[in-house]
Amino acid sequence: MSPEIIGYSFPNDIHVTWSLMIAMYPYLTGLVAGAFMVSALYHVFGITALKPVSRLSLVTSFGFLLFATVPLLVHLGHPERSLNIVFTPNFSSAMAGFGFIYTAYFILVLFEIWLIYRKDIILLARRSRGIKRAFYACLALGVYDISEPALAVDHKTVTILAAIGIPLACFLHGYVGFIFGAIKANAWWSTPLMPIVFLFSAIVSGIALLILLYLVLMKFANKPIEPECVQALCQWEWLFIIVTVTLELLEIITLAYERSEAWMVIAPLLSNQLAFSFIGIQIVFGSLIPIILLGIVVLLRSLLTNPLRNTIAFIAALLLMMQVFTMRWNIVIGGQIFSKSMRGFRENYSPGLFEKEGILVALLIFLLPFVAIAVFQKLFPNLEPSSDHAQKVEAH
Amino acid sequence: MEHTKHIWRAVLIILLVPISYVVIHHIAVPESFGVYGHYRADSVKEFMDTPVIHGDRESCQSCHEKQNKELLANKAKGKHATVPCENCHDAVSFHVKPDSKTGELVKIEKMVIVRSYRLCAYCHEYLEARPNAFPQVKCKEHVISQDAEFSEEVCVKCHDPHNPSLKEEGKKDEGKKDAK
Amino acid sequence: MQNRETEMSRRSFLGKTGGLAVLVVAGGVTTVFADSKQSEQIKKNPQAYDWSQHDYVYLVDTDKCIGCGSCVRACQKENHVPPHRFRTWVERYVVSHDGHTHIDSPDGARNGFPPVVSDYNVAKAFFVPKLCNHCTHTPCVQVCPVGASYRTKDGLILVDEKRCIGCGYCVQACPYGSRFIHPELHVASKCTLCYHRITKGMLPACVQSCPVQARMLGDRKKNGDKVAEIIATSKVVRVLKPELLTEPNCYYKNLSKEVY
Numbered sequence: 001m002s003p004e005i006i007g008y009s010f011p012n013d014i015h016v017t018w019s020l021m022i023a024m025y026p027y028l029t030g031l032v033a034g035a036f037m038v039s040a041l042y043h044v045f046g047i048t049a050l051k052p053v054s055r056l057s058l059v060t061s062f063g064f065l066l067f068a069t070v071p072l073l074v075h076l077g078h079p080e081r082s083l084n085i086v087f088t089p090n091f092s093s094a095m096a097g098f099g100f101i102y103t104a105y106f107i108l109v110l111f112e113i114w115l116i117y118r119k120d121i122i123l124l125a126r127r128s129r130g131i132k133r134a135f136y137a138c139l140a141l142g143v144y145d146i147s148e149p150a151l152a153v154d155h156k157t158v159t160i161l162a163a164i165g166i167p168l169a170c171f172l173h174g175y176v177g178f179i180f181g182a183i184k185a186n187a188w189w190s191t192p193l194m195p196i197v198f199l200f201s202a203i204v205s206g207i208a209l210l211i212l213l214y215l216v217l218m219k220f221a222n223k224p225i226e227p228e229c230v231q232a233l234c235q236w237e238w239l240f241i242i243v244t245v246t247l248e249l250l251e252i253i254t255l256a257y258e259r260s261e262a263w264m265v266i267a268p269l270l271s272n273q274l275a276f277s278f279i280g281i282q283i284v285f286g287s288l289i290p291i292i293l294l295g296i297v298v299l300l301r302s303l304l305t306n307p308l309r310n311t312i313a314f315i316a317a318l319l320l321m322m323q324v325f326t327m328r329w330n331i332v333i334g335g336q337i338f339s340k341s342m343r344g345f346r347e348n349y350s351p352g353l354f355e356k357e358g359i360l361v362a363l364l365i366f367l368l369p370f371v372a373i374a375v376f377q378k379l380f381p382n383l384e385p386s387s388d389h390a391q392k393v394e395a396h
Numbered sequence: 397m398e399h400t401k402h403i404w405r406a407v408l409i410i411l412l413v414p415i416s417y418v419v420i421h422h423i424a425v426p427e428s429f430g431v432y433g434h435y436r437a438d439s440v441k442e443f444m445d446t447p448v449i450h451g452d453r454e455s456c457q458s459c460h461e462k463q464n465k466e467l468l469a470n471k472a473k474g475k476h477a478t479v480p481c482e483n484c485h486d487a488v489s490f491h492v493k494p495d496s497k498t499g500e501l502v503k504i505e506k507m508v509i510v511r512s513y514r515l516c517a518y519c520h521e522y523l524e525a526r527p528n529a530f531p532q533v534k535c536k537e538h539v540i541s542q543d544a545e546f547s548e549e550v551c552v553k554c555h556d557p558h559n560p561s562l563k564e565e566g567k568k569d570e571g572k573k574d575a576k
Numbered sequence: 577m578q579n580r581e582t583e584m585s586r587r588s589f590l591g592k593t594g595g596l597a598v599l600v601v602a603g604g605v606t607t608v609f610a611d612s613k614q615s616e617q618i619k620k621n622p623q624a625y626d627w628s629q630h631d632y633v634y635l636v637d638t639d640k641c642i643g644c645g646s647c648v649r650a651c652q653k654e655n656h657v658p659p660h661r662f663r664t665w666v667e668r669y670v671v672s673h674d675g676h677t678h679i680d681s682p683d684g685a686r687n688g689f690p691p692v693v694s695d696y697n698v699a700k701a702f703f704v705p706k707l708c709n710h711c712t713h714t715p716c717v718q719v720c721p722v723g724a725s726y727r728t729k730d731g732l733i734l735v736d737e738k739r740c741i742g743c744g745y746c747v748q749a750c751p752y753g754s755r756f757i758h759p760e761l762h763v764a765s766k767c768t769l770c771y772h773r774i775t776k777g778m779l780p781a782c783v784q785s786c787p788v789q790a791r792m793l794g795d796r797k798k799n800g801d802k803v804a805e806i807i808a809t810s811k812v813v814r815v816l817k818p819e820l821l822t823e824p825n826c827y828y829k830n831l832s833k834e835v836y
Contacts, residue, residue: 077761088429
């Protein structure tokens with residue numbers, strides 16, 4: 001039952017306390033923050049090419065936000081006490097802010113989506129009958145004002161909310177990185193770069209997810225895929241993955257160059273237990289190949305046909321989704337492979353398929369946001385922005 | 397501000413969140429939380445109230461002073477004087493407990509007596525890391541050197557666990573040298 | 577201010593502590609508390625404990641430890657420690673002349689140590705008992721998001737088992753590997769220095785069970801405390817991982833440089 005140990009580990013250190021679920025958690029909040037960034041690129045920074053995914057990105061962010069806490073609750077020894085974190089928060093702990101940041105961000109995204117969909121909701125309320133009508137009327141908060149000035153107010157508020165949302169999303173996810181980065185006891189985690197690496201890779205995963213969702217949804221809905229939108233997503237994705245990989249490697253190279261104490265455990269870690277998942281998947285398969293693929297899309301733009309671009313983008317996005325998850329895994333699990341004795345390593349950790357914090361539960365949790373997006377799509381059919389709203393943004 | 401009615405309604409609903417927080421906070425935080433610091437003060441009391449399992453170094457004497465006077469005197473004289481009874485036997489709370497009415501100690505279980513050489517070996521089997529001055533032997537070699545037959549209860553055949561020194565001083569030193 | 581706090585704590589403990597169902601220990605004067613008036617008082621009336629009058633320190637003399645594992649066994653019984661988890665454990669170091677260090681701690685030394693045949697020339701070998709360092713600036717309390725981990729006025733780090741959500745952040749933050757998640761209670765668990773014993777004037781199970789006095793409990797607020805005196809005056813006393821600035825209150829005498 002006990003794992004195999006190389007060298008000497010403190011006897012309590014042989015247990016992997018933070019399991020697959022804790023790798024899932026930053027992955028999900030990363031997707032929340034990343035998807036929100038895409039919507040912000042459109043709403044705040046006026047990247048109009050991203051118009052077709054402006055709604056989708058916000059709804060995706062919300063869908064993942066709904067379930068971001070689930071892996072944490074599955075992991076907690078006492079989930080029924082989870083609200084202690086908001087009622088008796090210990091503010092010397094980075095984790096204590098979680099409830100408040102999460103709630104604030106939740107309200108913001110909900111408010112923003114509501115404003116964007118308000119016109120649709122009111123039109124749906126007018127069109128429906130019975131319970132359905134009551135439901136939409138409730139959602140409209142009883143106000144049916146879709147006059148030009150009212151929509152202008154909505155639009156202005158959305159821009160403000162999106163602008164507030166950027167730092168909030170950065171905070172929501174950057175703080176997850178901080179939770180790891182500020183643990184001085186752990187050589188693999190303790191670096192001020194950690195929140196930044198988390199943030200950039202979050203944006204990478206968010207854009208990758210939107211590329212996948214956009215391509216798949218349009219394909220299934222038999223709607224045309226906007227080449228400009230895919231091209232824009234690929235360009236941003238290329239930028240962010242290059243920055244992310246640079247930061248990830250910078251951290252390793254600095255440690256190696258400094259020959260720091262941390263390197264004494266990280267060098268064997270990277271060459272043994274993490275050799276496959278770090279060098280193989282995170283760096284080569286998950287970063288190098290997508291950088292080349294996206295580089296083709298960006299640099300050889302004129303030579304590509306639309307289907308070819310879509311195919312390349314799809315493959316690159318899939319690999320990048322995997323890269324970001326592997327990065328989370330390597331951080332969370334990698335930090336628990338070696339003991340704080342700095343002299344011992346346990347055998348690699350692999351979660352069980354059926355256990356409480358196992359692979360099946362993780363997959364299920366990962367699927368839930370997609371179900372939420374589908375339900376949302378059912379209730380509010382226009383995932384693509386209605387034309388007049390979009391026009392206003394363009395004018396803006 | 398015209399045409400902003402819906403915004404204000406939404407803001408009102410959002411305000412329900414902090415209001416309900418304040419209300420629930422009042423109920424959800426235990427009374428003793430924060431009395432001395434950012435924790436539940438009653439927790440300290442709960443720790444203090446945790447039942448004690450081992451007695452202290454003199455606990456056994458309260459009964460055995462009378463029952464085993466010689467044994468205790470013998471132990472006090474010997475090298476094992478500093479070894480608490482509960483190290484080799486068991487924790488006193490598995491053996492006696494206070495009567496619920498009178499508070500007098502009542503025996504609930506016979507005390508464990510281990511005669512195995514393994515118990516002795518915890519301390520006295522030769523290990524490189526043990527301080528040199530501490531008496532230790534390579535158990536099996538020691539038994540052979542004494543022309544004895546090795547068995548589970550071999551140590552207690554010659555050594556009294558309560559006062560392990562042998563009468564003949566010479567033999568004791570020999571044991572120590574064996575280890576070197 | 578000092579008086580008020582003292583008064584508060586006294587009132588609280590007097591008021592809240594009901595009839596202690598303690599195994600009353602007759603003649604329970606122990607070495608450390610032997611000459612203290614307070615221990616007499618505690619013996620008669622366990623509720624008389626006043627935590628503002630204590631500041632505990634722990635001292636391990638590695639030259640004395642024989643690696644018998646009595647402390648580990650006593651701790652596990654006293655505190656119902658689950659299997660393969662440790663509130664205290666003992667490490668064995670076997671160091672060669674060229675500095676090669678072999679360390680082990682089979683099942684935390686719960687069953688002592690088996691003899692090993694080293695294939696090199698042993699320069700020195702010794703045992704090191706480990707436990708929670710009850711740090712003054714402890715990262716574990718800092719990172720607890722809900723205020724379940726805390727530091728008592730008498731200087732100990734405890735975990736409120738009724739508030740702990742079992743997130744495991746403190747386990748990650750402890751540089752000494754002193755914490756673990758209890759597999760049945762699903763909360764963080766650790767050494768309490770046997771708070772239920774020391775507040776009754778008894779010794780922690782590990783200190784009491786040590787046959788060679790390698791483990792010692794002291795009290796900085798007690799006049800003439802021998803252990804506190806050694807820690808204050810000795811030049812061969814140090815703490816583990818001092819560079820992390822956690823300010824441990826568990827000190828090591830004659831600790832070899834291989835240990836951290």
